[in-house]
Amino acid sequence: MSPEIIFYFIIGIIIFNFLLDSFLDYLNYTRFDAKPPEEIEDLYDESEYLKSQNYKKDKFKFGVVQSTFSLVLILVFLSVDGFQIVNSIVNQYADHSILVSLLFFGILFLVSEFLSLPFDYYFTFTTEERYDFNTSTRLLFWKDKLKSLLLTVVLGGVILGLIVVFYNYVGIDFWWYTWILVTIISVLLNMFYAKLFVPIFNKQTPLKEGDLRSKIERYAHKMNFKLENVFVIDGSKRSKKANAYFSGFGKEKRITLFDTLIDDLEDEEIVAVLAHEVGHYEKKHVIINLFVSIITVGFTLWLLSLFVSEPLLAQALGVEEPSFQIGLVAFSFLYAPISLVLGIFTNILSRKFEFQADDFAKSTYSGEYLSSALKKLSKNSLSNLTPHPAYVYFYFSHPPLAKRLRNLENNS
Numbered sequence: 455m456s457p458e459i460i461f462y463f464i465i466g467i468i469i470f471n472f473l474l475d476s477f478l479d480y481l482n483y484t485r486f487d488a489k490p491p492e493e494i495e496d497l498y499d500e501s502e503y504l505k506s507q508n509y510k511k512d513k514f515k516f517g518v519v520q521s522t523f524s525l526v527l528i529l530v531f532l533s534v535d536g537f538q539i540v541n542s543i544v545n546q547y548a549d550h551s552i553l554v555s556l557l558f559f560g561i562l563f564l565v566s567e568f569l570s571l572p573f574d575y576y577f578t579f580t581t582e583e584r585y586d587f588n589t590s591t592r593l594l595f596w597k598d599k600l601k602s603l604l605l606t607v608v609l610g611g612v613i614l615g616l617i618v619v620f621y622n623y624v625g626i627d628f629w630w631y632t633w634i635l636v637t638i639i640s641v642l643l644n645m646f647y648a649k650l651f652v653p654i655f656n657k658q659t660p661l662k663e664g665d666l667r668s669k670i671e672r673y674a675h676k677m678n679f680k681l682e683n684v685f686v687i688d689g690s691k692r693s694k695k696a697n698a699y700f701s702g703f704g705k706e707k708r709i710t711l712f713d714t715l716i717d718d719l720e721d722e723e724i725v726a727v728l729a730h731e732v733g734h735y736e737k738k739h740v741i742i743n744l745f746v747s748i749i750t751v752g753f754t755l756w757l758l759s760l761f762v763s764e765p766l767l768a769q770a771l772g773v774e775e776p777s778f779q780i781g782l783v784a785f786s787f788l789y790a791p792i793s794l795v796l797g798i799f800t801n802i803l804s805r806k807f808e809f810q811a812d813d814f815a816k817s818t819y820s821g822e823y824l825s826s827a828l829k830k831l832s833k834n835s836l837s838n839l840t841p842h843p844a845y846v847y848f849y850f851s852h853p854p855l856a857k858r859l860r861n862l863e864n865n866s
């Protein structure tokens with residue numbers, strides 16, 4: 455096989471991905487004007503439904519512009535041997551392989567962040583603003599960007615640096631050293647995410663004594679579920695959309711409720727949402743997801759180890775000398791189809807888990823309250839009531855609202 459064939463293979467994968475995404479988006483677009491399913495016919499009144507359709511259409515157009523821009527950019531970059539150019543610039547200024555890799559990815563990361571900034575800005579302050587979701591200020595937007603940039607540079611830099619160290623010292627075996635490192639980091643992240651990272655962006659306060667707190671405690675007590683940490687997060691400082699999530703395990707487990715959720719929902723509806731989250735924990739979904747992601751990471755790293763030092767891959771990107779950073783870039787393009795397939799499986803599993811957690815909430819608390827909570831949440835975020843089945847199959851981590859309501863209605 456020649457480097458040219460691999461080069462065109464990479465181009466083929468990129469174009470295929472773009473076409474598939476665009477096709478699925480288009481299929482979904484054709485259903486925006488469809489009549490909502492019976493169960494949720496009266497969720498919106500006429501003017502609200504029109505508003506939700508316009509919101510979907512605006513997001514669709516925005517997506518088309520953004521993905522076309524990215525496609526053109528990456529194709530141009532590849533055809534002028536962009537990676538080779540960055541690689542040789544970096545090699546001029548640094549001679550240690552760790553520093554070379556860090557600078558190489560640092561430059562690519564910063565440039566891509568810079569190019570996506572106008573899109574993020576436009577989406578937040580035009581699209582989200584138009585539909586009255588955005589509550590973020592320009593100052594907060596820039597502060598958020600700066601903080602996440604620093605966090606990525608520091609954390610990403612340390613992890614990448616360690617991987618290159620492994621690669622330099624043990625060669626191909628670097629994959630399982632890296633696997634252990636990434637596993638430790640993801641377990642720690644899962645446990646301490648709420649304590650370490652959330653405070654950088656949000657304020658969390660323990661849910662104060664009162665009706666809601668005692669209703670939650672009564673449910674937890676009934677379920678024999680040790681839940682000392684129920685926190686309220688100030689999500690309202692960025693968006694009116696509401697959410698709740700579960701994180702950590704063992705003693706570190708906690709439920710986080712957005713303040714917007716508390717404003718929008720009745721106490722009983724919140725307990726039902728919480729019962730759904732407890733369902734994820736009790737049904738071992740949290741552990742299974744973590745396990746699946748550890749296995750996936752191991753598989754990906756093993757594959758990477760087979761290809762990373764292959765000179766043909768480096769040459770396909772116009773670089774004569776193979777190196778860790780070039781091998782990794784070429785591999786990540788070739789890996790895209792595998793990642794697509796893995797993503798589909800992950801979503802199938804996730805949708806199954808959602809039904810199970812809904813059933814759990816129904817059998818241990820109330821299906822009616824969960825249904826009304828789900829309806830309110832969908833309505834307040836103008837969510838899509840008529841997604842195309844193919845779009846759901848590829849992209850949805852949660853089943854569409856109508857299916858969840860039907861499931862809650864039927865299963866007893």
Ligand SMILES: [Zn+2]
Nearest residue numbers: 730734808811
């Ligand atoms: Zn869930």
